[in-house]
Amino acid sequence: MAVLAGRLARRWCFGLLRSPTQVPALGLHAGSPTMRTSQKDFNDAVSQVKLLKEDPGNEVKLKLYALYKQATEGPCNVPKPGMLDFINKTKWDAWNALGSLSKEAARQKYVDLVSSLSTSSKSPSPETPAADRKPPEGNSLVVTSEDGITTIRLNRPTKKNALTTQMYHDIIAALQAASKDESTITVLTGSGDYYCSGNDLTNFTHLSAGGLEEMARSGEVLLRDFVDCLIDFPKPLVAVVNGPAVGISVTILGLFDVVYATDRATFHTPFSHLGQSPEGCSSYTFPKIMGSSKAAEMLLFGKKLTAQEACARGLVTEVFPDGTFQKEVWARLKAYSKLPPNALRISKQIIRKQEKEKLHAVNAEESSVLRERWLSDECMNAIASFLSRKAKL
Ligand SMILES: CCCCC/C=C/CC(=O)SCCNC(=O)CCNC(=O)[C@H](O)C(C)(C)COP(=O)(O)OP(=O)(O)OC[C@H]1O[C@@H](n2cnc3c(N)ncnc32)[C@H](O)[C@@H]1OP(=O)(O)O
16 A cells, blocks of 8 residues: 555655745666766756756656755654645655665755756757657547537547546536537547546546645535536437547446447446546436445446446447448438427437536535545555556456
């Protein structure tokens, strides 16, 4: 637990340790014992950190933090933060690990480390081939409108379309826009071999100053807003499940009007494995769709369904062979999109009306329970395990 929590904490530091004095293990550059570093060299290095063009990463920031503290205050002299105060405990551990290193030696190591960073973070030369440069990750969500269909496409194929916090916000905005646009039908689908791997587990590493509690609180609000938006969506909402689906991308399917899946798709809700609990109104919609014992096998024990099983249980409308999936599904959707939009809207309203209040209440309760779950040891250990690459589904 301690090791995993430490790893998670290190990830959680990311984005929080922004200034050099707040930032980051030990002697990447031991420095020459005979070389003396002046206070001015040290001050210059502190200023230089602010000018670094690239984020040096958490490990380095933690080293810088510890060396700065040792250089300015000497050996660690403050009480150890509590177990759950991950960030301050990680910083304390890094500083304390420097033991009785002298202030002067710490200054030297700090200056050496900054100097190595300055060299390695120089801008790429004009000769650097474009192919060797890492493209920025943008357009995680692509929204298009054509033939009466607005398509919201999850577009992070290298991360199996895991949903970042920003993507939840963007999907909400896209749904709001689609509810008012000219289109008749709205589709959610994914790019690449996955439909979606669920919540991006690194969302848990982006802590603000309010720490874990704040992360859980804002997560609850965002989750509730996201699911509310699906509950209230006024037009036919179709999921085109182009590959495996995990977590929240599965649970919300009960709020869609139609779900088409390739025969390569699987449906997996590993909440207990993650120390979490069901969301997306699945605690209500799944028992209703497939009966309580089948729903329990999925939501409690994380049974992964094939597309055919999901179809037999009523979660999926129809399964198509992977080779013809895109062609068949889009041809069908194009035909449906020619139906009178107002009739579709009104019919959907009648079908869903009786349930709306219930669904909003279920959503509020599920989101509130999840907030507590996110603060639990079970959940933290599971996420730390994934982030340290020890656990996969
Ligand atoms: C507002 C907040 C709301 C929160 C609502 C709560 C929702 C609950 C859930 O959604 S629970 C489900 C969470 N998802 C998971 O637990 C899935 C975790 N991922 C995996 O187990 C596997 O990655 C896999 C089975 C999906 C795919 O395995 P495969 O071996 O085919 O591929 P890789 O593991 O190598 O993955 C490729 C890269 O994608 C990254 N990645 C995949 N899924 C996620 C994810 N959910 N979160 C973050 N990152 C993910 C993976 O780390 C690889 O990245 P890398 O190449 O940089 O290592």
